[in-house]
Amino acid sequence: MKEFLEGFKRSHYCGDLNSTHIGQEVRVMGWVQRRRDHGGLIFIDLRDREGIVQLALDPERDPEAHSVAENVRNEFVMAAQGIVSPRPEGTINSNMKTGEVEIEINQLFILNKAKTTPFMIDDFADIAENLRLKYRYLDLRRPAIQKNILLRHQVTQAVRDYLNGQNFLDIETPILTKSTPEGARDYLVPSRVHPGAFYALPQSPQIFKQLLMVAGFDRYYQIVRCFRDEDLRADRQPEFTQIDCELSFVSQNDVMAIMEGLISHIFLQILGIAIEPPFRRMSFDEAMDRYGVDNPDVRFDLELINLSEIVKDAGFKVFGDVVKKGGQVKSINAKGCASFSRKEIDDLTEFVKIYGAKGLAWVKVTENNGWQSPIEKFFKPEELDSINKKLGAEPGDLLFFVADNIKIANEALGHLRVHLANKLDLLNSSNFSFVWITDFPLLEWDEEAKRYTAIHHPFTAPKDEDIPIMDSEPEKARAKAYDLVLNGSEIGGGSIRIHDQETQSLMFKLLNISPEEADEKFGFLLQALEYGAPPHGGIAFGLDRLVMLLTGSESIRDVISFPKTQKASCLLSSAPNTVADEQLQELSIRLTPRGKPLL
């Protein structure tokens, strides 16, 4: 076969041929999408990564090639030579990119046969995902998935083009690195040379990229794999790819502006969509207040309205009591949804319970702005009027209320808002709405650990004006941190980092990390900060999520070549698997009986 390919070279991709090639002799190679045998004439649709072209085999024109074609089956690998010809009148296929032409074949070779595939290689069938993942190399042949992977390549190219043009340097950082207990659970790799010691796979190159700033590289980027040993979701894999950036001598606005340039460049290059910077900006507090979440989908309204003040002293004791205990009553006006059935409303009630809400109160607004509702009788007419007014309620509207602590009320209605938008078909996946979320709190109280933890990470700088209150009112201190949210997905997040040793030490103190512990865990970073660390900051974008949104995919798995299942296994290779006793011995590892905790 090697000798054959020495002499027989491909001239074009199948999918690239069109009427400009008419009259040329071309050579194509690819997989048989389908063979249509008319007894005499045989058509073969040959597919490669660029598309499909029709091969026409006429027994009179070339009996030898025609007889080869008689034995061809789906997914055979073929090499073909012939003349690109216009299709006869009336046989042009406008559904195909190459539909105006066909190749009149004069030489046809079978490069390899193929067994009947477990599923058809096309975009019509809806294949069970475990089967797709087991035969991922066949799944990846399907045009829709292949398109995603090709687009992913185009995105990384666009990223490199832009960042290279902005003087960023692509620098690699270690994959075998040190466990840092803050943040997600680490994937650990046992060391053979150091029995009992472990490397950790990086959750992000965070500390190393900061060290690159100390080293003076000034602008760094890396398209880099990161690892987090946490449970999976439709948009979460245990290994994922970040577009990781860090810059020296910049403010928060500098970072955001440069990254708006990057995102605009990507969208223009990939989708031809112009997105004009600056992007919309919104504080964390505003996002929580109006949308209930820190990753608001701003493609639609259905905003959350706080009714706490109105209902605090109103007739409905259940609402009033919640407010008096420090909770909130928030609501959504679903315009024109009064036609929802009892069943539909019950389903929505079940939906908010997922987020801890005890219930979902509702009101159907009737003619003359009256209420049809189980809670109607508890409100005086003037209370009812002021709620209607606050919500802009009109006849035909459906109002929802959640009364609970602030966290649950926000979360339940924030998710209900998106759920309703889906139900009402308000979401358009080809509409891209960006918003920066800024002014995050620096810290968050961890009830379980009885201490503060960093919302972003322990190296995030506080806002200058909040440094004085870090000690006295730590929960009120805000961070120089920012997330970029696209259509309700957090696609990137970053911060200005702490670059002086004193602030970093204060931060560790607030996090209840002792100097000894800090030294043991992050000593190398703290030392580096003492040798002339420049002010710096950066950001990381989730490449997988970005490509998912660019392709309109519903799962992150559809934009990753070899993804893992929800239980983090690879159905193709059967990873993870057990290993030989000898391997364990070399690593000084002894296993406990399966599933039993170590005593």
Place this chain on the structure above:
RNA sequence: GGGGCUGUAGUAGAGUUUGGUUACAACGCCGGCCUGUCACGCCGGAGGUCGCGGGUUCGAGUCCCGUCAGCCCCGCCA
């Protein structure tokens, strides 16, 4: 750790509510026919441990218990 959905020829489904003779049609596959099709067409054929294990019953794809796998979500995770 928890909640929900799904599992029937190679594939995607119907059948499960109300247990009853040989589990149904489509696509694919195999054979035959067909010279302008393009998710070609026509004729014929093969193909099943109803995820797995146990139970109830005269009898289980169908009911019960357990278990495995995949998916969605909560917790967890930037």
